[in-house]
Amino acid sequence: MMEKATKSALIVGATGLVGKELVDIVLNEPNYHSVTILTRKLLPLTHPKLEQIITDFDQLDQYQQHLQVDDVYCCLGTTIKTAGSQDAFRKVDLTYPLELAVLTKSLGAQKFLIITAMGADPDSKVFYSRVKGEIEVELKDLGFSALHIFRPSLLLGERQEFRLGERIGVILSPVLSFLMVGSLKKYKPIHAKVVAMAMYQASLLPKSGSFTYESDEIYRLSTESNS
Numbered sequence: 522m523m524e525k526a527t528k529s530a531l532i533v534g535a536t537g538l539v540g541k542e543l544v545d546i547v548l549n550e551p552n553y554h555s556v557t558i559l560t561r562k563l564l565p566l567t568h569p570k571l572e573q574i575i576t577d578f579d580q581l582d583q584y585q586q587h588l589q590v591d592d593v594y595c596c597l598g599t600t601i602k603t604a605g606s607q608d609a610f611r612k613v614d615l616t617y618p619l620e621l622a623v624l625t626k627s628l629g630a631q632k633f634l635i636i637t638a639m640g641a642d643p644d645s646k647v648f649y650s651r652v653k654g655e656i657e658v659e660l661k662d663l664g665f666s667a668l669h670i671f672r673p674s675l676l677l678g679e680r681q682e683f684r685l686g687e688r689i690g691v692i693l694s695p696v697l698s699f700l701m702v703g704s705l706k707k708y709k710p711i712h713a714k715v716v717a718m719a720m721y722q723a724s725l726l727p728k729s730g731s732f733t734y735e736s737d738e739i740y741r742l743s744t745e746s747n748s
């Protein structure tokens with residue numbers, strides 16, 4: 522079904538591996554008349570639909586005039602190493618997304634789309650997976666018309682920052698992908714562009730409720746044509 526350019530989108534994490542791909546997709550697809558991104562640094566990009574807002578994420582409530590949108594895409598994330606501590610990690614992967622969700626919901630947003638991670642579980646013994654699980658639970662309580670949660674496995678794509686674990690995964694990726702068939706498909710590394718396309722496709726689905734996609738479902742969704 523073809524949607525007209527009647528909706529507005531907000532993207533956070535737009536400078537990241539998935540976020541950059543998503544910006545590229547939503548600017549070039551027809552159904553949004555405006556795309557706002559909240560960032561710490563500007564993307565070297567201009568487009569008639571695009572508004573970039575340099576943001577202090579500790580003061581998100583100061584940006585309410587930019588938070589009145591239909592669809593919210595959250596691609597924020599960090600690593601404990603980059604953030605410097607578990608608390609700092611939690612702020613980026615839980616506090617900011619939750620504040621964003623509460624604010625945008627109160628201002629009328631209908632759809633919230635967020636990347637967590639494979640293994641997200643609020644009861645996990647692994648801190649990273651636990652935080653990812655906690656944000657999922659918190660978001661489900663907010664009552665968005667539609668909440669889409671994406672749980673990718675290892676992300677593939679051109680990253681400037683060096684992350685040893687990810688590099689090893691990327692090198693092993695062709696072997697891993699060959700081995701991971703059937704029920705193991707959700708462990709297959711997945712390209713950031715595929716995740717971004719699946720997020721966009723999910724935004725077009727005319728259904729309400731909470732939906733969670735593992736990597737194999739993300740692949741499937743990315744190839745669906747809902748536009």
Ligand SMILES: NC(=O)c1ccc[n+]([C@@H]2O[C@H](COP(=O)([O-])OP(=O)(O)OC[C@H]3O[C@@H](n4cnc5c(N)ncnc54)[C@H](OP(=O)(O)O)[C@@H]3O)[C@@H](O)[C@H]2O)c1
Pocket residue numbers: 533534535536537538539540560561562578596597598599613614636637638639672673674675676677687713
């Ligand atoms: N990497 C993987 O293999 C993997 C696997 C599964 C799930 N995930 C999850 O998928 C999501 C997207 O991952 P990605 O690899 O695309 O992320 P990324 O490339 O690391 O980008 C993260 C984004 O979050 C922003 N950000 C980080 N710290 C911030 C802070 N303190 N304040 C404001 N913004 C901040 C970054 O902005 P700046 O550019 O300003 O730093 C960037 O836009 C994340 O939630 C991640 O946990 C990743």
